[in-house]
Amino acid sequence: MANMGFSGEITSAATTAAAEASEGDKWDSFLNLLGAGVHQDFVAPALFDSYPPLILEDILHEQDTNQKLLPSPPFSAVPESSECLNNNPPETPNSSSISSLSNEEAANDEQQTKADEEQDEDPDKTRKLLKPKKNQKKERVPRFAFMTKSEIDHLDDGYRWRKYGQKAVKNCPFPRSYYRCTGGGCGVKKRVERSSEDTTVVVTTYEGRHTHPCPITSRGSIGFAQQQVVQPHMYSPLENLTTTTTSSFDSWFPSLGQHGLLQDIVVADQVMRQAEEQM
DNA sequence: CGGATTTGACCCGCGC
DNA sequence: GCGCGGGTCAAATCCG
Numbered sequence: 001m002a003n004m005g006f007s008g009e010i011t012s013a014a015t016t017a018a019a020e021a022s023e024g025d026k027w028d029s030f031l032n033l034l035g036a037g038v039h040q041d042f043v044a045p046a047l048f049d050s051y052p053p054l055i056l057e058d059i060l061h062e063q064d065t066n067q068k069l070l071p072s073p074p075f076s077a078v079p080e081s082s083e084c085l086n087n088n089p090p091e092t093p094n095s096s097s098i099s100s101l102s103n104e105e106a107a108n109d110e111q112q113t114k115a116d117e118e119q120d121e122d123p124d125k126t127r128k129l130l131k132p133k134k135n136q137k138k139e140r141v142p143r144f145a146f147m148t149k150s151e152i153d154h155l156d157d158g159y160r161w162r163k164y165g166q167k168a169v170k171n172c173p174f175p176r177s178y179y180r181c182t183g184g185g186c187g188v189k190k191r192v193e194r195s196s197e198d199t200t201v202v203v204t205t206y207e208g209r210h211t212h213p214c215p216i217t218s219r220g221s222i223g224f225a226q227q228q229v230v231q232p233h234m235y236s237p238l239e240n241l242t243t244t245t246t247s248s249f250d251s252w253f254p255s256l257g258q259h260g261l262l263q264d265i266v267v268a269d270q271v272m273r274q275a276e277e278q279m
Numbered sequence: 280c281g282g283a284t285t286t287g288a289c290c291c292g293c294g295c
Numbered sequence: 296g297c298g299c300g301g302g303t304c305a306a307a308t309c310c311g
Contacts, residue, residue, distance in 0.1 A: 162282085162283065162284085163283075163284055163285080164284090165285095165286090166284090166285075166286075182282095182283095
Protein backbone atom coordinates (compact mmCIF):
# COMPACT_ATOMS: atom_id res chain seq x y z
CA MET A 1 0.00 0.00 0.00
CA ALA A 2 3.06 2.08 0.05
CA ASN A 3 2.23 4.03 -3.01
CA MET A 4 -1.28 4.42 -4.06
CA GLY A 5 -0.36 6.49 -6.98
CA PHE A 6 -2.96 8.96 -6.03
CA SER A 7 -2.45 12.47 -7.07
CA GLY A 8 -5.14 15.02 -7.38
CA GLU A 9 -6.14 18.46 -6.49
CA ILE A 10 -8.39 19.24 -3.64
CA THR A 11 -10.99 21.51 -5.01
CA SER A 12 -13.14 21.71 -1.98
CA ALA A 13 -14.60 25.15 -1.64
CA ALA A 14 -14.43 24.75 2.08
CA THR A 15 -10.75 24.13 1.88
CA THR A 16 -10.14 27.08 -0.31
CA ALA A 17 -12.25 29.31 1.84
CA ALA A 18 -10.52 28.14 4.92
CA ALA A 19 -7.20 28.71 3.33
CA GLU A 20 -8.07 32.19 2.30
CA ALA A 21 -9.68 33.02 5.57
CA SER A 22 -6.73 33.40 7.85
CA GLU A 23 -3.85 31.43 6.59
CA GLY A 24 -1.47 33.47 8.63
CA ASP A 25 -3.11 32.63 11.88
CA LYS A 26 -3.42 28.99 11.10
CA TRP A 27 0.11 28.63 9.94
CA ASP A 28 1.26 30.43 12.94
CA SER A 29 -0.61 28.00 15.08
CA PHE A 30 0.64 25.07 13.15
CA LEU A 31 4.22 26.11 13.45
CA ASN A 32 3.83 26.90 17.07
CA LEU A 33 2.53 23.48 17.64
CA LEU A 34 5.51 21.98 16.00
CA GLY A 35 7.44 23.58 18.73
CA ALA A 36 7.11 23.30 22.43
CA GLY A 37 3.71 24.71 22.58
CA VAL A 38 5.14 27.97 23.70
CA HIS A 39 4.03 30.99 21.87
CA GLN A 40 6.32 31.69 19.02
CA ASP A 41 6.20 34.38 16.50
CA PHE A 42 6.93 33.15 13.10
CA VAL A 43 8.36 35.17 10.34
CA ALA A 44 6.58 34.00 7.29
CA PRO A 45 9.25 32.84 4.97
CA ALA A 46 7.21 33.06 1.84
CA LEU A 47 8.76 29.77 1.02
CA PHE A 48 5.81 27.63 1.72
CA ASP A 49 4.51 27.47 -1.69
CA SER A 50 1.46 25.50 -0.91
CA TYR A 51 -1.01 25.85 1.80
CA PRO A 52 -1.85 23.81 3.60
CA PRO A 53 0.72 21.11 3.36
CA LEU A 54 -0.34 17.53 3.40
CA ILE A 55 0.52 16.20 6.76
CA LEU A 56 1.78 12.75 7.31
CA GLU A 57 2.66 10.84 10.33
CA ASP A 58 4.98 7.97 10.77
CA ILE A 59 3.09 5.22 12.44
CA LEU A 60 6.04 2.96 12.48
CA HIS A 61 7.37 4.87 15.36
CA GLU A 62 4.57 4.70 17.70
CA GLN A 63 5.22 3.28 21.03
CA ASP A 64 3.19 1.97 23.82
CA THR A 65 2.42 4.11 26.74
CA ASN A 66 4.14 1.79 29.07
CA GLN A 67 7.42 3.31 28.17
CA LYS A 68 9.22 1.35 30.66
CA LEU A 69 12.27 2.59 32.26
CA LEU A 70 13.86 4.14 29.38
CA PRO A 71 17.19 5.55 30.25
CA SER A 72 17.93 9.15 29.67
CA PRO A 73 16.71 10.27 26.37
CA PRO A 74 19.05 11.66 23.83
CA PHE A 75 17.46 14.95 24.32
CA SER A 76 15.15 16.62 26.64
CA ALA A 77 12.02 16.40 24.64
CA VAL A 78 11.29 13.06 25.95
CA PRO A 79 8.67 13.08 28.55
CA GLU A 80 6.54 14.86 26.13
CA SER A 81 7.50 12.66 23.28
CA SER A 82 6.56 9.58 25.16
CA GLU A 83 3.10 10.85 25.33
CA CYS A 84 2.95 11.55 21.71
CA LEU A 85 4.26 8.28 20.58
CA ASN A 86 1.06 6.49 20.78
CA ASN A 87 -0.81 9.45 19.53
CA ASN A 88 -2.81 9.39 22.63
CA PRO A 89 -1.93 12.26 24.81
CA PRO A 90 -3.41 12.37 28.25
CA GLU A 91 -5.65 15.26 27.51
CA THR A 92 -7.21 13.55 24.54
CA PRO A 93 -7.52 9.94 25.36
CA ASN A 94 -9.77 9.35 22.43
CA SER A 95 -8.26 6.66 20.39
CA SER A 96 -6.88 7.49 17.04
CA SER A 97 -6.81 5.33 14.00
CA ILE A 98 -3.36 4.41 15.00
CA SER A 99 -3.18 1.70 17.52
CA SER A 100 -0.87 1.44 20.40
CA LEU A 101 1.85 -1.06 20.45
CA SER A 102 1.09 -4.45 21.71
CA ASN A 103 2.43 -6.14 24.76
CA GLU A 104 4.35 -8.28 22.41
CA GLU A 105 6.31 -5.35 21.28
CA ALA A 106 6.92 -4.35 24.83
CA ALA A 107 8.32 -7.77 25.41
CA ASN A 108 10.59 -7.39 22.47
CA ASP A 109 11.88 -4.21 23.93
CA GLU A 110 12.71 -6.02 27.06
CA GLN A 111 14.61 -8.65 25.22
CA GLN A 112 16.45 -6.03 23.36
CA THR A 113 17.48 -4.41 26.56
CA LYS A 114 19.02 -7.63 27.73
CA ALA A 115 20.81 -8.05 24.49
CA ASP A 116 22.16 -4.58 24.79
CA GLU A 117 23.45 -5.22 28.22
CA GLU A 118 25.29 -8.25 27.05
CA GLN A 119 26.92 -6.26 24.38
CA ASP A 120 28.39 -3.92 26.87
CA GLU A 121 31.26 -6.22 27.35
CA ASP A 122 32.31 -6.06 23.79
CA PRO A 123 35.35 -3.82 23.70
CA ASP A 124 34.91 -3.14 20.06
CA LYS A 125 31.74 -1.39 20.75
CA THR A 126 33.43 1.26 22.73
CA ARG A 127 35.12 2.48 19.64
CA LYS A 128 34.79 5.78 18.08
CA LEU A 129 31.66 7.47 17.47
CA LEU A 130 28.95 6.20 18.81
CA LYS A 131 25.68 6.38 19.61
CA PRO A 132 24.21 5.50 22.80
CA LYS A 133 24.00 1.88 22.85
CA LYS A 134 24.21 0.09 26.03
CA ASN A 135 21.18 0.28 28.07
CA GLN A 136 20.09 3.08 26.02
CA LYS A 137 17.72 1.40 23.83
CA LYS A 138 16.90 3.18 20.75
CA GLU A 139 14.63 5.95 21.59
CA ARG A 140 11.56 6.06 19.51
CA VAL A 141 11.01 9.61 18.75
CA PRO A 142 7.71 10.87 17.52
CA ARG A 143 7.83 11.85 13.94
CA PHE A 144 5.78 14.22 12.04
CA ALA A 145 5.97 14.70 8.32
CA PHE A 146 4.31 16.88 5.80
CA MET A 147 4.64 17.73 2.18
CA THR A 148 4.91 21.12 0.67
CA LYS A 149 5.15 22.22 -2.86
CA SER A 150 8.25 24.28 -3.08
CA GLU A 151 11.30 24.84 -5.17
CA ILE A 152 13.31 25.22 -2.05
CA ASP A 153 14.27 22.12 -0.18
CA HIS A 154 14.92 23.44 3.24
CA LEU A 155 11.90 25.42 4.29
CA ASP A 156 12.42 28.07 6.86
CA ASP A 157 10.18 27.19 9.76
CA GLY A 158 11.55 29.75 12.11
CA TYR A 159 13.96 27.48 13.94
CA ARG A 160 17.66 27.34 13.42
CA TRP A 161 18.94 24.14 11.89
CA ARG A 162 22.36 22.80 11.28
CA LYS A 163 22.89 20.37 8.51
CA TYR A 164 24.80 17.34 9.65
CA GLY A 165 24.51 15.00 6.75
CA GLN A 166 23.29 14.31 3.30
CA LYS A 167 22.66 10.97 1.72
CA ALA A 168 21.67 9.73 -1.64
CA VAL A 169 18.48 7.78 -1.39
CA LYS A 170 17.89 4.67 -3.34
CA ASN A 171 15.60 5.06 -6.31
CA CYS A 172 15.52 8.74 -5.83
CA PRO A 173 17.52 11.19 -7.84
CA PHE A 174 17.52 13.70 -5.04
CA PRO A 175 19.61 13.46 -1.91
CA ARG A 176 18.10 13.51 1.54
CA SER A 177 19.41 16.12 3.93
CA TYR A 178 19.63 15.78 7.67
CA TYR A 179 19.33 18.73 10.00
CA ARG A 180 19.51 19.13 13.72
CA CYS A 181 18.01 21.98 15.66
CA THR A 182 20.70 24.17 17.11
CA GLY A 183 18.48 25.53 19.80
CA GLY A 184 19.91 24.92 23.22
CA GLY A 185 20.14 21.21 23.63
CA CYS A 186 16.94 20.73 21.80
CA GLY A 187 18.10 17.94 19.55
CA VAL A 188 15.11 17.88 17.29
CA LYS A 189 15.95 16.46 13.91
CA LYS A 190 14.57 17.23 10.57
CA ARG A 191 14.88 15.29 7.37
CA VAL A 192 14.28 16.93 4.07
CA GLU A 193 13.91 15.20 0.78
CA ARG A 194 12.34 15.87 -2.53
CA SER A 195 9.74 13.47 -3.74
CA SER A 196 10.85 11.35 -6.62
CA GLU A 197 7.29 11.14 -7.85
CA ASP A 198 6.73 14.81 -7.99
CA THR A 199 9.91 16.79 -7.96
CA THR A 200 8.08 19.94 -6.98
CA VAL A 201 7.18 18.38 -3.68
CA VAL A 202 9.39 18.56 -0.64
CA VAL A 203 8.85 16.10 2.16
CA THR A 204 9.90 17.39 5.54
CA THR A 205 10.01 15.05 8.49
CA TYR A 206 10.43 16.30 12.03
CA GLU A 207 11.70 14.01 14.70
CA GLY A 208 11.12 15.00 18.28
CA ARG A 209 9.75 18.21 19.61
CA HIS A 210 11.34 21.49 20.32
CA THR A 211 11.89 22.27 23.95
CA HIS A 212 12.44 25.91 23.40
CA PRO A 213 10.63 28.79 21.80
CA CYS A 214 11.16 29.68 18.22
CA PRO A 215 14.32 31.77 18.07
CA ILE A 216 13.10 34.05 15.37
CA THR A 217 11.48 37.08 16.73
CA SER A 218 8.31 38.58 15.82
CA ARG A 219 7.35 40.14 12.65
CA GLY A 220 4.04 38.54 12.92
CA SER A 221 2.36 36.95 10.02
CA ILE A 222 2.91 39.74 7.63
CA GLY A 223 4.65 37.52 5.24
CA PHE A 224 1.82 35.08 5.26
CA ALA A 225 -0.62 37.76 4.42
CA GLN A 226 1.37 38.57 1.37
CA GLN A 227 2.04 35.03 0.50
CA GLN A 228 0.44 33.52 -2.48
CA VAL A 229 -1.97 30.83 -1.54
CA VAL A 230 -2.30 28.12 -4.06
CA GLN A 231 -4.61 25.18 -4.26
CA PRO A 232 -3.51 22.47 -1.97
CA HIS A 233 -2.51 19.25 -3.61
CA MET A 234 -2.67 15.70 -2.54
CA TYR A 235 0.15 13.33 -3.09
CA SER A 236 0.47 9.71 -2.50
CA PRO A 237 1.98 8.91 0.83
CA LEU A 238 5.52 7.84 0.91
CA GLU A 239 6.58 4.50 2.04
CA ASN A 240 6.54 4.12 5.78
CA LEU A 241 4.35 7.10 6.08
CA THR A 242 0.66 7.20 6.24
CA THR A 243 -1.70 10.05 6.09
CA THR A 244 -2.67 11.00 9.51
CA THR A 245 -6.30 10.89 10.33
CA THR A 246 -8.08 13.80 11.76
CA SER A 247 -8.31 12.21 15.14
CA SER A 248 -4.71 11.22 15.37
CA PHE A 249 -3.60 14.54 14.12
CA ASP A 250 -5.83 16.18 16.62
CA SER A 251 -4.29 14.20 19.39
CA TRP A 252 -0.88 15.31 18.32
CA PHE A 253 -1.91 18.89 18.16
CA PRO A 254 -5.09 19.19 20.18
CA SER A 255 -5.41 22.92 19.87
CA LEU A 256 -5.11 22.91 16.15
CA GLY A 257 -8.76 22.44 15.53
CA GLN A 258 -9.46 25.58 17.46
CA HIS A 259 -7.56 27.54 14.90
CA GLY A 260 -9.23 26.20 11.85
CA LEU A 261 -6.29 24.53 10.24
CA LEU A 262 -7.77 21.20 11.06
CA GLN A 263 -10.50 21.78 8.56
CA ASP A 264 -8.05 21.52 5.77
CA ILE A 265 -6.55 18.43 7.16
CA VAL A 266 -9.96 16.91 7.40
CA VAL A 267 -10.58 17.50 3.76
CA ALA A 268 -7.26 16.03 2.80
CA ASP A 269 -7.98 13.02 4.95
CA GLN A 270 -11.37 12.46 3.42
CA VAL A 271 -10.06 12.62 -0.09
CA MET A 272 -7.34 10.20 0.78
CA ARG A 273 -9.82 7.81 2.29
CA GLN A 274 -11.94 7.91 -0.79
CA ALA A 275 -8.97 7.13 -2.91
CA GLU A 276 -8.15 4.18 -0.70
CA GLU A 277 -11.67 2.84 -0.90
CA GLN A 278 -11.61 2.92 -4.65
CA MET A 279 -8.64 0.67 -4.75
C1' DC B 280 37.64 33.55 13.43
C1' DG B 281 33.53 31.20 14.44
C1' DG B 282 29.68 28.99 12.72
C1' DA B 283 27.62 26.44 8.89
C1' DT B 284 28.07 23.16 5.16
C1' DT B 285 30.18 19.39 2.60
C1' DT B 286 31.50 14.85 2.20
C1' DG B 287 33.73 10.42 2.89
C1' DA B 288 33.85 7.01 6.33
C1' DC B 289 31.78 4.44 9.67
C1' DC B 290 27.99 2.12 12.29
C1' DC B 291 23.82 -0.38 12.52
C1' DG B 292 19.62 -2.75 11.29
C1' DC B 293 17.45 -5.61 8.16
C1' DG B 294 16.62 -8.86 4.53
C1' DC B 295 18.33 -12.61 1.93
C1' DG C 296 27.17 -14.32 7.49
C1' DC C 297 27.01 -10.91 4.12
C1' DG C 298 25.60 -7.05 1.50
C1' DC C 299 22.79 -3.09 1.15
C1' DG C 300 20.78 1.08 2.53
C1' DG C 301 19.87 4.54 5.94
C1' DG C 302 21.64 7.47 9.53
C1' DT C 303 25.45 9.82 11.88
C1' DC C 304 30.04 11.53 12.76
C1' DA C 305 33.73 14.58 12.17
C1' DA C 306 37.51 16.55 9.48
C1' DA C 307 37.92 19.65 5.84
C1' DT C 308 36.20 23.45 3.68
C1' DC C 309 33.44 27.44 2.97
C1' DC C 310 31.58 31.85 4.11
C1' DG C 311 30.17 36.07 6.44
